[in-house]
Amino acid sequence: MNNRPISYLKAKEQLPLNEKVGQLFMPAAFINDTEEEIKQLENLIIEKAIGGICFFHSRASAATNYEGKKEVVYNKDSFTTLRTRIQRYQSVAKYPLLIAIDAEWGLAMRIENTPQYPYAITLGAIQNNTGLIFEVGKNIAKDCKTAGIHFNLSPVVDINNNPDNPVIGYRSFGEDKNNVIEKATAFVKGMQSEGILSSIKHFPGHGDTATDSHLALPLIDKSKQELTENELNPFQKLIDEGVDSVMVGHLSVPALANGKYTPSSISKVIIKDVLRDEMRFGGVVISDALNMYAVSKNYPTKGELEWLAFDAGNDILCFAEHISEGIETILKNASLEQIEESFERVWKLKEKAITNDAFPTPSKTALKLEEPHELNQKLAENSLTLFKGSKEIIRGFRTEGFTKLQFGGKPDNPFFQVVSNDVRKPDNILLALFPPQVKPTDNFGFSDSEISAINTVLNTKNVVLYLFGNPYALKHFNIKNAKAVVIAYQDFKEFQEVAAQHFLGSIAAKGKLPVTIQ
Structure with missing residues (x-):
C-alpha cells in the first residue's frame, strides 16, 4: 500500500488545482470487472488523480440495476479478488486512494463468502444492549481493515416510518427516532474503535416514502418542524457526537429547500444552509451514487450533474460516471x-483514515476475517420477538402435538432439525415462513398461490408461526388468526436454532418489533 498522504499543508502547496478537483471524485470499482474495465479505471486514477473508489460487486448488481435486470455472476473468490484489486489500484495511484464500500451488515453486502451480520431492523429489535451493536460495528470494521477498506458508507439513520418503503425498510433500525439514534451511535462507535470511517445516510431522511431513489425522485412532503423533530433528529444527534461524514440522498424535500423540488443532493439550500449552517456539520459531505435515476436521467450533459452536486456542497462525488x-x-x-x-x-x-500501521499488508496467504458465529448467536437471542401470543400458548401447543409446515427456505432447515414432535396433530400447525427475498417487491418473493395457501392454513388451523425474514412480510398474511407469531428476522443458522429453543421453552423472547405491522 502507498504511504500515508502527505500533510494537508504540503498538499495544499504541491497539488495543482486540477488534481485537487480530482481528489473529490469517487468512481465505482467492481469486483467482477474485465481486464479492459480494470485498466480504464487505472487510467482514471493515474491521469485524473481521483481521490478514492467505492467498491461494488458487479456492474449488473450496482445502483440502478440493483433490482436484477441483468444476471449477476457470483464469484466465490470475491474477497481475494477485492484485496488484490485494492492493492492494484493503490499501486498506480500518485496519492493514496480512500477506499470505500457499503458494508451495512458486513462485507457480505457486496462480497460473497464473507461474514454477514443481521440487518439493521434486526438490531433495532434488541433492547437495552447497545454493546452488541457496538461489537457488530467493530467486527465489520476489522473486516474492512483486513480488506484494505477505510470508509464504510453506513449506517443508515433513516427513520423507516413508511411500511411500503421499497429500499430502506430492513436497512433502518426502525420507526422510532430514539431507537435509531441509540443503535446508530453504538454502530458508529464500534467502527471508530478500529479506525474505520463512517457515513450516516441518507440525509435528510429517506424513510417516509414509497419511492425508490435508484429509479425515481422521492417526495418527502412534510413541514420543516415535522422534519426537524423526526427525520433530521438522528442526523443532528450523531453530528453532535462527531461523525466523519454525511451522505446526502436524492430526495425532493420542499420544506427544506424554500419550497423548491430540487433533489437534496444538488440543493445548496439543503446542504449549505440546513446541513452546514443550521445543523453545524463541518465534516465531509458525500453524495449518494450520482448514477441513480432520481437525478442522472435529468442531466444528460456529461459533467453537468457532477458540477451541480459539487456546487451544492458535496465534497465527495460518489459513483460519478463522467469524471x-x-x-x-x-x-x-x-x-x-x-x-x-x-x-x-x-x-x-x-490523513485521518490512511495509516500504514492500521491496515495489514495482503500477502499470498489469506488474511483472517472475523468469525461471526458467536456474536450472531447473541444477536439472535436478544432480538427474537414474540409478536403475538404468549409462552403459555406455545407451551400448550407443543404439549398437544403439532404438524410441521414450511414455506420458502431449504427443506433441511435448522429450525425443524432442532424441533421434533412424536405426536402429529393435523389441526395444530407449526408454520415456518422463509420469505424468498428481503425486499418488498413482488410480495417479498411469495407467489399469489403461496400467499393464498398460507392464509388458508391460518384461517382453518391452529397455527404458531415463526418468521425468518423481513417482518413487513407479515402484512400479506392473516396473522390475526394465528395463536402465536414469533419473529426471528434472519434465516441464519444461529437465528433458526435460537427460534427452535424458544419454541421448546428453553429461552425467552427478549426483542421488541422496531416497526409497526398493520
Whole structure:
C-alpha cells in the first residue's frame, strides 16, 4: 500500500488545482470487472488523480440495476479478488486512494463468502444492549481493515416510518427516532474503535416514502418542524457526537429547500444552509451514487450533474460516471475558495483514515476475517420477538402435538432439525415462513398461490408461526388468526436454532418489533 498522504499543508502547496478537483471524485470499482474495465479505471486514477473508489460487486448488481435486470455472476473468490484489486489500484495511484464500500451488515453486502451480520431492523429489535451493536460495528470494521477498506458508507439513520418503503425498510433500525439514534451511535462507535470511517445516510431522511431513489425522485412532503423533530433528529444527534461524514440522498424535500423540488443532493439550500449552517456539520459531505435515476436521467450533459452536486456542497462525488467532464466543468465554474474548502475536508479525512500501521499488508496467504458465529448467536437471542401470543400458548401447543409446515427456505432447515414432535396433530400447525427475498417487491418473493395457501392454513388451523425474514412480510398474511407469531428476522443458522429453543421453552423472547405491522 502507498504511504500515508502527505500533510494537508504540503498538499495544499504541491497539488495543482486540477488534481485537487480530482481528489473529490469517487468512481465505482467492481469486483467482477474485465481486464479492459480494470485498466480504464487505472487510467482514471493515474491521469485524473481521483481521490478514492467505492467498491461494488458487479456492474449488473450496482445502483440502478440493483433490482436484477441483468444476471449477476457470483464469484466465490470475491474477497481475494477485492484485496488484490485494492492493492492494484493503490499501486498506480500518485496519492493514496480512500477506499470505500457499503458494508451495512458486513462485507457480505457486496462480497460473497464473507461474514454477514443481521440487518439493521434486526438490531433495532434488541433492547437495552447497545454493546452488541457496538461489537457488530467493530467486527465489520476489522473486516474492512483486513480488506484494505477505510470508509464504510453506513449506517443508515433513516427513520423507516413508511411500511411500503421499497429500499430502506430492513436497512433502518426502525420507526422510532430514539431507537435509531441509540443503535446508530453504538454502530458508529464500534467502527471508530478500529479506525474505520463512517457515513450516516441518507440525509435528510429517506424513510417516509414509497419511492425508490435508484429509479425515481422521492417526495418527502412534510413541514420543516415535522422534519426537524423526526427525520433530521438522528442526523443532528450523531453530528453532535462527531461523525466523519454525511451522505446526502436524492430526495425532493420542499420544506427544506424554500419550497423548491430540487433533489437534496444538488440543493445548496439543503446542504449549505440546513446541513452546514443550521445543523453545524463541518465534516465531509458525500453524495449518494450520482448514477441513480432520481437525478442522472435529468442531466444528460456529461459533467453537468457532477458540477451541480459539487456546487451544492458535496465534497465527495460518489459513483460519478463522467469524471473527465466533471473535473473540467468544476474547474471552469467553481471559485478557488470552493475547491480549496472541499479539498481540505477530503484530504484531512484521508490523513485521518490512511495509516500504514492500521491496515495489514495482503500477502499470498489469506488474511483472517472475523468469525461471526458467536456474536450472531447473541444477536439472535436478544432480538427474537414474540409478536403475538404468549409462552403459555406455545407451551400448550407443543404439549398437544403439532404438524410441521414450511414455506420458502431449504427443506433441511435448522429450525425443524432442532424441533421434533412424536405426536402429529393435523389441526395444530407449526408454520415456518422463509420469505424468498428481503425486499418488498413482488410480495417479498411469495407467489399469489403461496400467499393464498398460507392464509388458508391460518384461517382453518391452529397455527404458531415463526418468521425468518423481513417482518413487513407479515402484512400479506392473516396473522390475526394465528395463536402465536414469533419473529426471528434472519434465516441464519444461529437465528433458526435460537427460534427452535424458544419454541421448546428453553429461552425467552427478549426483542421488541422496531416497526409497526398493520
